[in-house]
Amino acid sequence: MTTTAPASTDSKLTEQQYEVRRRRTFAIISHPDAGKTTLTEKLLLYGGAIQMAGAVHAKKNRRQATSDWMELEKQRGISITSTVLQFPYSGHVLNLLDTPGHQDFSEDTYRTLVAADSALMLIDNAKGVEPQTKKLFHVCRQRGIPIFTFVNKMDRPGKDPLELMTELEDVLGIRSVPVVWPIGDGDLFRGVYDRLNRQLHLFERGDGSTASRTVETDLTGEAVDSLLGKAAADKLREDLELLDVAGEPLVPEKVLMGEITPMFFGSAMTNFGVELLLSKFIEMSPPPMPRLSEKGDVFPEESEFRGFVFKIQANMDPNHRDRIAFLRVVSGRFEKDMTAFNARSNKSIRLTRPQKLFAAERETVEEAYPGDIIGLTNPGAFQLGDTVCTGPALRFQGFPRFAPEHFAVLRNRKTEKYKQFQKGIQQLSEEGVVQLFHERNAARTEPILGVVGQLQFEVIQFRLLSEYGVETHLDRTPYSFARWATGTPEAIQNAFWGSGTRRVEDDDGHLVVLFESEWGMNYLI
Numbered sequence: 001m002t003t004t005a006p007a008s009t010d011s012k013l014t015e016q017q018y019e020v021r022r023r024r025t026f027a028i029i030s031h032p033d034a035g036k037t038t039l040t041e042k043l044l045l046y047g048g049a050i051q052m053a054g055a056v057h058a059k060k061n062r063r064q065a066t067s068d069w070m071e072l073e074k075q076r077g078i079s080i081t082s083t084v085l086q087f088p089y090s091g092h093v094l095n096l097l098d099t100p101g102h103q104d105f106s107e108d109t110y111r112t113l114v115a116a117d118s119a120l121m122l123i124d125n126a127k128g129v130e131p132q133t134k135k136l137f138h139v140c141r142q143r144g145i146p147i148f149t150f151v152n153k154m155d156r157p158g159k160d161p162l163e164l165m166t167e168l169e170d171v172l173g174i175r176s177v178p179v180v181w182p183i184g185d186g187d188l189f190r191g192v193y194d195r196l197n198r199q200l201h202l203f204e205r206g207d208g209s210t211a212s213r214t215v216e217t218d219l220t221g222e223a224v225d226s227l228l229g230k231a232a233a234d235k236l237r238e239d240l241e242l243l244d245v246a247g248e249p250l251v252p253e254k255v256l257m258g259e260i261t262p263m264f265f266g267s268a269m270t271n272f273g274v275e276l277l278l279s280k281f282i283e284m285s286p287p288p289m290p291r292l293s294e295k296g297d298v299f300p301e302e303s304e305f306r307g308f309v310f311k312i313q314a315n316m317d318p319n320h321r322d323r324i325a326f327l328r329v330v331s332g333r334f335e336k337d338m339t340a341f342n343a344r345s346n347k348s349i350r351l352t353r354p355q356k357l358f359a360a361e362r363e364t365v366e367e368a369y370p371g372d373i374i375g376l377t378n379p380g381a382f383q384l385g386d387t388v389c390t391g392p393a394l395r396f397q398g399f400p401r402f403a404p405e406h407f408a409v410l411r412n413r414k415t416e417k418y419k420q421f422q423k424g425i426q427q428l429s430e431e432g433v434v435q436l437f438h439e440r441n442a443a444r445t446e447p448i449l450g451v452v453g454q455l456q457f458e459v460i461q462f463r464l465l466s467e468y469g470v471e472t473h474l475d476r477t478p479y480s481f482a483r484w485a486t487g488t489p490e491a492i493q494n495a496f497w498g499s500g501t502r503r504v505e506d507d508d509g510h511l512v513v514l515f516e517s518e519w520g521m522n523y524l525i
């Protein structure tokens with residue numbers, strides 16, 4: 001089955017079309033410990049991007065401080081900065097956006113998904129759908145991007161695959177269509193059956209290592225009985241019959257609309273089922289998609305260069321206290337040193353020193369195509385959501401802000417540092433590290449900070465101290481939900497806000513209501 005034109009050397013394609021069609025830009029969404037690092041590593045191995053298994057894990061474990069504030073990262077042994085990895089596979093160019101997913105879960109995690117054209121949802125077979133997976137899934141769902149599911153750790157005992165399918169439907173509201181079907185799990189895991197190509201992929205355990213073997217097979221034949229054993233073969237036939245009769249068909253359009261999720265099973269650690277996933281993912285996932293601007297859709301094949309800034313990262317290089325703006329290319333071709341226009345600031349900017357990033361290592365890029373991510377180092381020139389373009393100015397629409405879930409009042413400890421304090425929080429807010437809220441009709445001296453992940457509070461205090469020399473004190477508040485309220489002045493005046501709420505305003509003066517409980521919020525809504 002093919003849902004999109006594969007990369008082709010078709011001489012009728014222009015270079016731009018060829019480069020667009022062979023690109024895939026995606027993110028892996030998962031809950032901590034589901035195996036994202038392990039899977040990423042295996043994907044990179046197929047791309048030849050790393051020489052040795054273990055390299056990504058090594059990075060995860062042996063964090064090197066690449067700047068002062070990353071000292072915090074080192075102390076906590078976690079990754080605060082997310083990375084963008086580009087690797088080739090089978091004539092394609094894959095851009096893998098890494099989403100921070102541990103305690104360092106933050107707005108950045110969500111924002112990264114705005115730059116992706118599809119997502120790979122990774123699920124631990126024993127744990128099923130976990131909280132962070134659920135949150136990330138909903139962001140993908142809202143964007144309507146295709147979501148592929150990989151059920152990992154099949155070499156360990158887990159939930160019944162049919163039960164996992166039901167869980168996806170009940171918890172996430174998405175129907176899954178198994179592209180491969182597992183045969184057993186844990187010690188009894190024998191491999192997977194590829195329903196599209198009608199092939200068995202056998203999981204063979206060797207002495208400490210594992211291998212796999214592919215067998216083209218007619219399930220009715222006795223060969224399957226002797227390969228799997230009669231009981232496992234019967235169970236497989238029964239399961240497949242059930243899926244054929246009662247399961248959802250794999251309709252490519254529904255996959256592309258994010259209405260159904262193609263489902264895979266395997267074991268990242270033993271590198272089983274990963275290549276199968278990768279090859280089918282490339283076939284079924286979309287190349288870079290058009291994006292909506294105020295002047296209509298912008299298509300990747302268009303010749304003008306256009307992109308949007310989805311993430312700003314500060315101080316990755318201690319020698320240049322710089323900020324990198326991560327830009328996703330939407331159309332045209334990016335060339336080093338080109339001059340482009342920022343519609344928000346109404347300024348032309350020469351895009352010098354563009355960078356491609358592999359974790360903390362940088363490499364200068366000469367050119368980039370739709371789907372690619374580049375890091376721009378122009379100080380202060382970009383803000384989150386900015387559109388950068390050549391030709392007639394335009395702005396992409398719908399760059400979302402995500403509702404924070406933790407709130408605290410930040411106080412400056414030393415009056416003489418007032419200016420630095422204001423400058424620091426303003427810059428961190430522009431970077432999108434934090435959202436600022438204020439008491440209504442009051443001086444904006446002590447903002448209420450809103451963050452998506454708790455660890456962001458520590459990051460903010462740490463950075464204010466190390467970069468601006470400002471000591472701060474943080475008072476947590478009991479609020480966990482925020483909603484922007486709109487309505488006529490009378491409606492707002494007369495609304496009954498209830499207890500457990502607090503009305504504040506955002507940096508632009510819009511009314512925001514903070515709630516202690518989800519119940520209270522739903523009641524008011």
Ligand code: G4P
Nearest residue numbers: 032033034035036037038152153154155156267268269270
């Ligand atoms: P994460 O990035 O999503 O947090 O997960 P990570 O890849 O670090 O994997 C979490 C743990 O799960 C690791 O074990 C890893 O080896 C294990 N794991 C990943 N994939 C599989 C799999 O297919 N089968 C099995 N059995 N285990 C898997 P750990 O003991 O926490 O770390 P490590 O010492 O192995 O690195």
